[in-house]
Amino acid sequence: MTRINCGIPAQLTSIHTENSEVTAAELYSDGIHILQFQDYVGNVSELRNNDLILINGKVWSKHPYPSSIEKICFYSVAKIIDGHILVEDANRVRVWIPNKKPSIQIGDFIKYDFISKDITVIENNTANDFLSLDIAPYLYKPTDTLHYENFYGYSSLVSRIKRFFDINLRKKDLLKKYNSHPAKGILFAGNPGTGKTFLGKIIASEFKLPFYLINGPSIISKWVGDSENTLHSIFRAASQSAGGAIIFIDEIDAIAPARTSLSSQHDTRLVEQLLTEMDGFNSDNNIMVIASTNRIDSIDPALKRPGRFDRIEVFPPPTLNDRLEILTSKESTIPHEKLPIKEIVKRTEGFSSAELCAIFTEAIQLAVDHEREKISELDFIQGFNIVEKTRKKNGREYIS
CATH class of the missing domain: 3.40.50.300 (P-loop containing nucleotide triphosphate hydrolases)
Known part of the structure; x- marks a missing residue:
């Protein structure tokens, strides 16, 4: 049995008897629905503009308890664009609503009536330390x-x-x-x-x-x-x-x-x-x-x-001395055996700082894979080879 009190609450905005259609606007979003009379459960002649209905898939029905719909909500204003405002409730749920008040500012606290579309400003944003929700x-x-x-x-x-x-x-x-x-x-x-x-x-x-x-x-x-x-x-x-x-x-x-x-x-x-x-x-x-x-x-x-x-x-790309400092400093933070830092420095001309650090990242991956407690010389050399191969594949070169 289909429950008649389940669905998305919407308000009828127009009724077209000639083509058996009604237009309904969702109360809590910008959703618009074109609905066919034949899908309606009940007496079509009872429908009037501004009636409240429930939409469940392609089935819709007149709301049996319209007074139970929450008509008034309180929001803070997060954004103002093209005649609409983005508002946020206490649960950080955001919806767009039409803005009929040019004086509204970001950060204002408002009361909004989903039925009448009226906006009442409860508290204006006047604090100097205000931080917009969007920033x-x-x-x-x-x-x-x-x-x-x-x-x-x-x-x-x-x-x-x-x-x-x-x-x-x-x-x-x-x-x-x-x-x-x-x-x-x-x-x-x-x-x-x-x-x-x-x-x-x-x-x-x-x-x-x-x-x-x-x-x-x-x-x-x-x-x-x-x-x-x-x-x-x-x-x-x-x-x-x-x-x-x-x-x-x-x-x-x-x-x-x-x-x-x-x-x-x-x-x-x-x-x-x-x-x-x-x-x-x-x-x-x-x-x-x-x-x-x-x-x-x-x-x-x-x-x-x-x-x-x-x-x-x-x-610019790190110089030889820069590369030596970067690799030596990174080496001091990681458990390692004796590593050929100076030899690798000579082979990394044009490498960025991030790519130099990536050598250690790859070496650590290899050491962990082999369950070693320290980076070995072989791990370090293979890490360099991996990064160098990636650079060549991506065509990395310095752009002055």
């Missing part, structure tokens, strides 16, 4: 265990970058004596695996400031205006942080490609939004933007001028 995932929590000393190799590069942040974040008051402002941003460029993102996390750990980590492709949305809104919310939250903040944009080329006559409207809007945000914040507030890219030539030139990204630091 919370971008807030990276640094660890106390990361320091500049944990970045092996690249000693001169790391020293330059360390001085840059010390001057522009720790010594900004001295800059004012020269009637100068701190830099707004720094761009890390170089091949994948050279440690750009890792160094950014070290900086977050060193300065203990709110650190927003944005992966370029992850911020891109199919919704018009959504990416720009998220970007604006992140910069807004950073600017409201009393002690300052750092924003790290990884793979910035994905959201700020060079604009051409062939660029899509989405690409153009996102670049312009980033330019607006870079120009809009005050560097005196201890806000710094770090960006990284593997394709520096593809970034819009307007971002690379002083006043936006004031410094560009290129991460």
